[in-house]
Amino acid sequence: MAHANSPSIALHQNKHKHNHMASSLSFLTTLLLFTVISTVKSCPPSDRAALLAFKAALTEPNFGIFNTWSGYDCCRNWHGVSCNPTTWRVTDINLRGDSEDPIFQSLHKSGYMTGKISPEICNLDKLSTLIVADWKTISGEIPSCISSLSSLQILDLTGNKISGEIPADIGKLQRITLLNLADNVITGEIPPSIVKLAGLMHLDLSNNQIAGELPSDFGKLRKLSRALLSRNQLTGSIPNSVLKMNRLADLDLSLNRITGSIPARLGKMRVLSTLKLDGNLMTGNIPSTLLKNTGMGILNLSRNGFEGTIPDVFGSKSYFMVLDLSFNNLTGRIPGSLSSAKFMGHLDLSNNHLCGTIPIGSPFDHLDAASFSNNDCLCGNPLKTC
Template identity: 30%
Template structure:
């Protein structure tokens, strides 16, 4: 029997293509192409040889495939090294000195410049023993992320960093936990003009603890040339100058986070701040601000955190602060603010946002009574600190409606009346300090129902009765000064004015 196949030419053409494709595929089980480029592997080994590594963190840096080494990442398509992350894994041990055991040190070898595709370099929280930041880092022009924070560098920040035109994040935070060192300000920048080279890319800048005293007259002008900047951290930089106006060419419209804390600015709050309408966090703590808080602050509608604590601000607190819909953290403590807070709390209680979590107004000259209705509406508030003021009147029973409250501090005021039993409803309360007031009557036994309460101070009042039994309390006792005098019940011989309830 004669069979004839009627096959079209296209069949043979496609069959041929499939055959060629199969030939080009590697045989299953054969070795894949090497991941690491040999020249880049050698550059990394040279870099390693210049470092000290007491904890052997770089012990994996051997073998042919550098892409598998600890802290190294490669592009999956090209195999080029794109990331070096050698941050100290013991960062949580900084305060106790344990982080030093895991610190890299020694020298930073210029071989890093041979990594032409390196976009991420993190050497933070190591110990480079007060060496200068190498100039050649400014030659790694592929960098998008550079973190040299907490690593004990010293000297002038190299202007060559301005060559990193692709850089998006620069962290030079210079605080160190090494005891030995040349000065308290190890890094300095006498001129910030080099920042203009980063104008097309930089979104994050942290130069905390870098002395900017030499650039004090122009620092704001230089930084305002970074139109893409979203976060600026200049904590404790020896700044003495806060301009009250910005030039028309300044462009910080995208700024979301601004921290100028711990500088001696000695200035009113400048109006140009209120043009930064994208701000989510504004921290001007301990900068010697003077004058009042302008009502123009209402323009910062996206503000979530406002910290103006430890300043010399005066006048009344503007109630427009309560109208900021996103505000969650408000700290105006340790200043000279005065007046009543009824209108502020009324506005905060009617805020349609998620609600305030932290309210610190302590250590001012505020007075009047606490508004009952609005205070009870702050149901998301976790910290309320009104201590060291001149508040009078009683604690509103509506405080018991503040279901999220963890800390209530009203000590050192002139408040009076009975402590409301409604405090027993605060089942998340951890700290209650009502000391140094004029409260009288019995100690509420409802406090025993608060299982989370571990710190209770009712000292220097006119209270009577027994201390409530609470499983968290470890044998609370009555103290006069530092001398143990009597036990749990309040006997008549204990002076009501000096009575102290101490709970560990």
């Protein structure tokens, strides 16, 4: 009887063995898969090493934000570091020393950091955002290898003490949309290669010691909407290529050494709404197109050598938050059409050679004498009666 059943027992035993092997195999596969996932789901050692070298070159004494930069996985809970959730490569470094950061908001303090930006940062070859801003005393130069970071879209190093020149081949950063190096002590000229940054939308180089002229083909930056270049030592005139910048809304060249006259076609630029040329060495007449442009909201041409009369071209759609023409050599009368302007927030025509009666009307009844002082022979409200 037992012999008759033996094949089924053997079959049962084989099946049991097979099931056991299958479950063991399944367990091993799961284990292997788990190991692979665990390995993938932490930043690669090369990224971690680059971050630690970057950290080693900086000192942040007040808040200990770099204390979070410990452990093997730089993608988890390292302050200011973000990774791609699929590849687990480091993509963003966002370290701001200003009060916008929650760490500083809770303590009502701003950050302070010394040291320099290590070239090791360039080993993070998938980096798309590098923000190391408003730490006041980070010094040294911008590592020239930064232009090898082909994925970089945002470079913001504002508010430090970074010196040296802008890397000559900055134009290699083909994906960059925002370049902010303001409030540092950068010298040298604007590198010619900058015009290759075809996707650049926001450029801020203000408050540095940058000299030389604007590149003549600056207008190649067709997507640029803000060009903030004030408080430098720029010379030369406004290049004509600027007139091709169809998206330019904000051009600030104030407090430089810019010469020449204002290109008349600048007033015909469709989206230009803020133009600051104050504190330069510019001459010539003020183009009527500039004052006629109904999209122009802030126009500051003060402290130059502009001459001739103020064009009488204002209308019911003129809307100026700021119109400052003070400290020039303007002559003639204040245009009567100014009184038909829809809005005139701040008007300053002081320190010129204007003469005649101040027009009456809505923009003029809220202006004080300072708006008209130090001219040759202006009279009428708010100055002495004619």
